[in-house]
Amino acid sequence: MRIYDFRGFANPARIRITVAEKRLSDLIEFVTVDVPGGEHRQPPFLAKNPSGTIPVLELDDGTMIAECTAITEYLDNVDGEAVLTGSDGKERAIIHMMQRRAESRLLDPVAAYFHHATPGLGPQIETYQNREWGEKNREVALEGMRYFDGLLRNQDYLAGDRFSMADITAFAGLLFADISKIDVPADLTGLRAWRTKVAERPSVMHA
Known part of the structure; x- marks a missing residue:
């Protein structure tokens, strides 16, 4: 899996904390998007997320998941034991x-x-x-x-x-x-x- 983000920003921090809480670091490759330079508004990134926002999670099958809540939901349930999004x-x-x-x-x-x-x-x-x-x-x-x-x-x-x-x-x-x-x-x-x-x-x- 890949996560497209820019370290130090608030929303990327949310997902980095989630990855660490779930101990998924070995399964994730972080890819830097140069937001200050406007890379998030260029066609290659917009093809991944038309909203032009980070972070974005790319699954191994090519599926792109944007929005922190959705990304957290997915990562929290990777191992079948949700601890951050609720168990009932x-x-x-x-x-x-x-x-x-x-x-x-x-x-x-x-x-x-x-x-x-x-x-x-x-x-x-x-x-x-x-x-x-x-x-x-x-x-x-x-x-x-x-x-x-x-x-x-x-x-x-x-x-x-x-x-x-x-x-x-x-x-x-x-x-x-x-x-x-x-x-x-x-x-x-x-x-x-x-x-x-x-x-x-x-x-x-x-x-």
């Missing part, structure tokens, strides 16, 4: 619910702020920017941090008592927030403690 209907539903909230209330708003209200990846890549929209999304991200802080004051992880895909997404969202210079407010002690705990996982330390 209820657990899967809760994890997917929290995964979506981690995207819509944290990761995606941070990305919108980065691409619209900062220089982002530079004028060659950021061909359209709406600063007002970017600043609004900064507010959404901060509200999301407060939501997750309240949740994590009463439970170990976003979807309950077990580390899951939702935690990976939220952690990546905070990594993106660092890059975008959106600080986690000091009074969000639940979120900060959770982040420290997740950062100590071997899969995260080496992602």
Whole structure:
């Protein structure tokens, strides 16, 4: 299998953590896509993913799987023992619910702020920017941090008592927030403690 990505970006980090959690590193070849240079917008890459986003998982039979949630679902079930996406209907539903909230209330708003209200990846890549929209999304991200802080004051992880895909997404969202210079407010002690705990996982330390 191959994974097309650019190391250091938030969404690629999500999949690298998943690969490490599942101990699949020996089965994966990582292929760098020069996103800052615009390679993701060129025909050869668009043939792999028409959305022009990374990461993309290429299976041995040539199948291309894009979108982090879909890639994580596949990788988590390669060995028949899902540990990141849920093992029964209820657990899967809760994890997917929290995964979506981690995207819509944290990761995606941070990305919108980065691409619209900062220089982002530079004028060659950021061909359209709406600063007002970017600043609004900064507010959404901060509200999301407060939501997750309240949740994590009463439970170990976003979807309950077990580390899951939702935690990976939220952690990546905070990594993106660092890059975008959106600080986690000091009074969000639940979120900060959770982040420290997740950062100590071997899969995260080496992602």
